[in-house]
Amino acid sequence: MSLTRRTQQWATFGRTWYLYDMKWQNPFHSARKIAYVLSGRNKPIFEDRTDCGDHVVAINSRHISLPGNEWEKRVYYHHTGYPGGATWTLAHELHAKDPTIIVEKAVYSALDKDLTRHGRMRKLHIFPDDKVPEKIMQNVTHQLRQMRPVPVRLDHIPKDVVDNFPKIFDWPKDFVLK
Amino acid sequence: MSTRCRIMFWGCSYVKTPLQNGIGRYVPQLQRITFKFCKSSGSSHGIRQFIEQNLLNFTKENPHVVVYVKPRRKRAPCLKAEYLNGASEYVGAHKMSKEDISKWVEFLRTKSGDTTTKFLLKRHHTDFPSIQGTWTAFTHKDPKINVTQLPNEELSEFRLPEPSGTEELLDIYWRQQRQKEQNRDEEN
Numbered sequence: 410m411s412l413t414r415r416t417q418q419w420a421t422f423g424r425t426w427y428l429y430d431m432k433w434q435n436p437f438h439s440a441r442k443i444a445y446v447l448s449g450r451n452k453p454i455f456e457d458r459t460d461c462g463d464h465v466v467a468i469n470s471r472h473i474s475l476p477g478n479e480w481e482k483r484v485y486y487h488h489t490g491y492p493g494g495a496t497w498t499l500a501h502e503l504h505a506k507d508p509t510i511i512v513e514k515a516v517y518s519a520l521d522k523d524l525t526r527h528g529r530m531r532k533l534h535i536f537p538d539d540k541v542p543e544k545i546m547q548n549v550t551h552q553l554r555q556m557r558p559v560p561v562r563l564d565h566i567p568k569d570v571v572d573n574f575p576k577i578f579d580w581p582k583d584f585v586l587k
Numbered sequence: 588m589s590t591r592c593r594i595m596f597w598g599c600s601y602v603k604t605p606l607q608n609g610i611g612r613y614v615p616q617l618q619r620i621t622f623k624f625c626k627s628s629g630s631s632h633g634i635r636q637f638i639e640q641n642l643l644n645f646t647k648e649n650p651h652v653v654v655y656v657k658p659r660r661k662r663a664p665c666l667k668a669e670y671l672n673g674a675s676e677y678v679g680a681h682k683m684s685k686e687d688i689s690k691w692v693e694f695l696r697t698k699s700g701d702t703t704t705k706f707l708l709k710r711h712h713t714d715f716p717s718i719q720g721t722w723t724a725f726t727h728k729d730p731k732i733n734v735t736q737l738p739n740e741e742l743s744e745f746r747l748p749e750p751s752g753t754e755e756l757l758d759i760y761w762r763q764q765r766q767k768e769q770n771r772d773e774e775n
Contacts, residue, residue: 420723430743453722468738539738550724551732552742559744575760 421454424532425463426548430539431512432469433559435476440515442556443467447529448521460525464532466549471508471537474557475500485514508537605672605699616671616700620692621655624664624680631664636685637692649696666691670700 410418427446431439445451449461475483483500504511512535520526534545541549563571580586608614622638624631638656646654664680666688676698678691735742750758 417721420725421721423724425724428737428743430738546737549737551728552737552739555743555745557745575757 422461425551426545427463427465427551427553428549429465429467429553430469430555431467432472432555433474434556436470436473436512436515437476437519438556439467440512440519442553443516443533444519444521444529446553447516447532448525460528462529462532464534464548465553466534466536466541466545467512468536468539468541470512470535471504473504473512475511480504509535603701605701608699614671615649615651616698617649617652617668617696618671619653619655619669620695621657621667621669622664623657623659623662623667625660625662626658628661628664630682631680633683633685633688634664634666634680637688640685641689645692652696666695668695668698670698672700674700676700 429439429443443465446465447462449455449459449463451463452461454461480501481499485498485500485503486495487498488495498506500511513530513533516533517526517530520529534541605616606614608616622634622642624634624638626635642654642656646652664683666678666680668676668678670676676695678695680688680691683691732742
């Protein structure tokens with residue numbers, strides 16, 4: 410293979426490392442996007458038997474947001490294999506134990522259920538906060554867009570932005586809000 | 588050299604014409620065809636009829652093909668074709684009619700002798716994968732990403748496919764404000 414062709418091969422099949430911020434994101438919604446990238450479906454060269462998936466570094470997994478009352482209602486089942494070894498763990502209990510495991514399980518079930526699944530999971534790197542080892546951060550070249558807007562508190566918005574926000578009318582000074 | 592032996596040494600490949608055969612000149616690929624049959628058996632009836640009625644015509648039209656006729660007692664009839672590239676093809680002609688034999692002979696005559704069609708690597712193949720250059724991870728990407736410090740708020744934040752009603756209203760408001768300022772400046 411000539412040097413040009415070899416370089417072409419590296420450029421086309423080289424792995425891209427994506428960063429994904431899990432802050433205030435629904436893990437099950439985000440898992441679909443992450444699984445899409447992990448399997449390489451975002452590439453025009455995608456072919457289901459070719460190993461062409463990318464790496465995803467998911468940060469802030471401690472700050473995920475589950476929809477509705479799922480922190481109390483979602484249950485993770487595990488069986489040790491021994492009689493009476495079944496356990497049912499609530500999502501908030503599991504999250505307190507390991508803040509990365511809900512994201513990991515969500516992506517695991519969003520991936521294709523075949524022999525490629527474990528190889529693809531190896532390309533997912535989850536971190537509970539935004540502290541990522543330097544060795545991993547060196548590889549990251551792209552960032553994935555979040556799936557949901559991150560809510561902002563009013564007292565976190567700069568004061569001049571709040572004051573200059575257009576208003577149709579102003580409440581009278583002596584008006585009492587009930 | 589049998590087909591199996593050939594594949595073992597040369598490997599399988601995509602369908603192709605040997606040495607661009609047919610562009611400029613045509614080199615017939617079929618070298619020899621052998622008709623093996625029984626003189627008495629009913630299963631060889633069709634092949635015997637073909638030999639009686641059509642074989643001379645075939646030899647006249649295709650002088651480049653060596654034709655062997657091999658009668659053998661109590662054996663199933665068959666056609667064996669041998670090609671320029673060393674491959675050989677075997678067609679069992681048991682209980683075939685004269686018309687069927689004609690079709691098979693025509694098939695063997697026009698074949699290139701390339702037996703690898705059965706061992707295709709994939710269902711699609713092209714010699715020219717891309718005219719504008721093969722895709723890479725940085726194709727159609729903004730080069731600004733190379734100098735951006737990650738994690739980056741602007742790249743990460745959620746965006747609607749279209750601006751929301753609030754955003755559009757704010758946009759109209761700020762445009763109006765700018766227009767007012769301009770008018771004020773012009774008056775002054």
